[in-house]
Amino acid sequence: MCLFFQRFQPQFVLNLFLFLFSFDDFNLVGRKLKAFYCNGWVVGNIEYFNTALNEYKIEFEDGTSDYMAPSDIDNVEVVVLEI
Numbered sequence: 001m002c003l004f005f006q007r008f009q010p011q012f013v014l015n016l017f018l019f020l021f022s023f024d025d026f027n028l029v030g031r032k033l034k035a036f037y038c039n040g041w042v043v044g045n046i047e048y049f050n051t052a053l054n055e056y057k058i059e060f061e062d063g064t065s066d067y068m069a070p071s072d073i074d075n076v077e078v079v080v081l082e083i
Contacts, residue, residue: 028056028073028080035066036077043081 034043035058044060055067072078 028070032081033058033073034079034081035060035068 028046029049031046032043033046034041042060042062042064044058044065047057047059047065049056050067053067055069056073058066058068060066068078073080
């Protein structure tokens with residue numbers, strides 16, 4: 001086992017592992033989505049998740065970009081195309 005983890009109690013290591021790998025918000029990064037705006041549907045890619053804003057940065061194919069909260073992706077007006 002790594003010397004780093006040998007210094008800590010097993011419960012701490014387990015909590016650290018669960019903390020690092022329990023963020024579901026990051027699993028959409030790199031996916032393609034389709035969003036409905038007032039001028040119609042636009043397709044874009046999720047570039048990254050901003051932890052300070054708690055929102056995704058979306059780059060659309062028409063050159064525009066937007067930030068969306070995970071709750072905005074409702075599969076009605078904002079649809080993930082590739083899972």
